[in-house]
Amino acid sequence: MKVVLTGFRGTGKTSVGRILADRLQAPFFDTDTLVERRAGMPIPEIFRRHGEAHFRALEREAIASLRTAEGVISTGGGAVSDPANVADLRWHGTVFLLSAPPDVIHERIAGSDRPGLTGLPPAEEVQTLLARRKEAYLGAADTCIDTGRRMPDEVADLILRDAEISPDEKRERDGLLGRLGLSDLGEMIDQDPGLRVCAIAGNPCAHSKSPLLYNRLFAHFGMHYRYTRFEWPDAATIIRLANLLPLKGLSVTIPFKADVMRHIDEVDDHAAAIGAVNTVVRCGGRMYGHNTDWLGVRAPLAHRRGARAVVLGAGGAAAAAVYALVSLDMDVTVLARTPDAARRLAERFGCRWGALEDFRGSNADVVVHATPVGMEPDTRSLLAPGDLRAGTTVFDLVYTPPETPLIRAAKEAGCEVIPGTEMFVHQAAEQFRLITGIAVSPELVREMLA
Known part of the structure; x- marks a missing residue:
């Protein structure tokens, strides 16, 4: 068994960890203690002499050494901002995020000799770091427990009863x-x-x-x-x-x-x-x-920054596409079977709009297809080879089948093609990071x- 406790200073990781280790008859590992042993000095001294980057490097080594450990591990809140640490902590383990309101944390850590990380007043630093780390905390944890009004024994009880329902x-x-x-x-x-x-x-x-x-x-x-x-x-x-x-x-x-x-x-x-x-x-x-859909569109098209782009469709996928293209400084036009839908989407992002029929004669450098047309078992394509010109980049967000009718038409016209599998790959990598805290x-x- 491997139980990992993480969270901001003052949330009770060490106290709860020692109680859990005792109840489970398992060893207890505190990564701060391991860092101090490796450095031969207390953590405040590490910060004063060598700075935060050196501390994080030692912390990374300590966590890597615990990848296959069994027992209870307590690790600092800043540690899970590094996806490599999260991968080691998650390896055959269960991660619990201990949290508390900012004012409670500030009260608990008042008087600590641990140096600040931001140069801000202590109360403001707590709020700033909690906001900065929120996404990493939520991704890295399997379960989140608020310790603000709970004693360490109560928190340990909750961990041991994890996932129970009535x-x-x-x-x-x-x-x-x-x-x-x-x-x-x-x-x-x-x-x-x-x-x-x-x-x-x-x-x-x-x-x-x-x-x-x-x-x-x-x-x-x-x-x-x-x-x-x-x-x-x-x-x-x-x-x-x-x-x-x-x-x-x-x-x-x-x-x-x-x-x-x-x-x-x-x-x-x-x-x-x-x-x-x-x-x-x-x-x-x-x-x-x-x-994460917009990142799945943006990454494969980063090389076409500033291009003239047409988005086919006006639904959720099209909105993500427009958002991505605008972030790449593209000149975007939205075309849809229902012009009013195209107009509503385009107006949200300050783009031009029109009907699908307006595509013919377009001088677009980039075409993003964001409708379900072409998805199995549909065998249609909104565009024919004659509608496209060589050198245009055609990105079909449909990924089943891998080669859609539109992708075949674009290849025949001599276009650069990006299959929908590329959107899926890039958005999935970001989605996995958000859900698990692990970068892939x-x-x-x-x-x-x-």
Whole structure:
């Protein structure tokens, strides 16, 4: 067994860790203590003599040495800002984030000889660092526990009872799982309470490659997780089920990317601007919404910064595409079968708009196709080879099949083509980081999909 406690100073990691180690009859490791042993001096002295970068390097070595350790590990809150540390801590372990309100933390650490990290007044530094690290904290943790009003013994009790639910909640959970055809998942959780769950939420979503990718990545990083599908007609039912499971993250697809925003607690600035969420991170009973689709569009097109671009479509995927292209300083026009929909999307981002028929004769350098047309079993293409000119970059966001009718037409016209699998790869890498705190390269994602 490997139990990891992380969180800001003053959240009780060391006190709770010692209690857990005693109850579990397991060794206790404190990474700050290991750093001091390696350096031969106290942490405040390390900071004074060598600075934070040297401390972080020693911390990295200490955490790497505990990758295969069994026992209870307490590590500093800044440690999980480094995805390499998170990968080592998560390896066959369960990570608990201990948190507390900023004023409680400030009160608990007042008088510490640990030097500040920002030059700000202590109370302001706590708030600033908590905000800066929030995304990393939520990703790195399997479970979040507020220790602000709890004694260390109480927190230890919660950790030992992790993922328990009431009999009424279990009945509701099993009923919903039965409706979704996932009764076996409830049995797996009951038999293995340490199991965490992630899923793709959509209708339909049977075609998605996310379960294949995520389950291979979980195995690769030694994570005790299972990724499945939540295919159901309404988002509210899916969110309710998610809250009854030891669920950490959701990948959200058609038709729920906009609807799901009404059911989650916090939405980040990018998702709010786009008006769609494709990634939900759950921790501490709260859900946090993000959008990684725009990064999946942006990364493969970074070499076309400043180009003239046309986006075909006006839905959630199109909004992410427009947001990405505008961030690359492109001159964007939105075209859709319903011109009013194109106008509404274009006006949000200060772009031009029109009907699909307006594409013919276009002098676009970049074309991004953001409708479901061409997705299996659909065999149509909105554009024919004669509509395109050589040298244009055509990016089809549809990734099943890998070579869509539009991609074939673009190749015939002599265009640079970017298949939808590239969007999937780049957005999935970012999504995995948000949900798990672990950074994965596009190359590793492609390898896992092969």
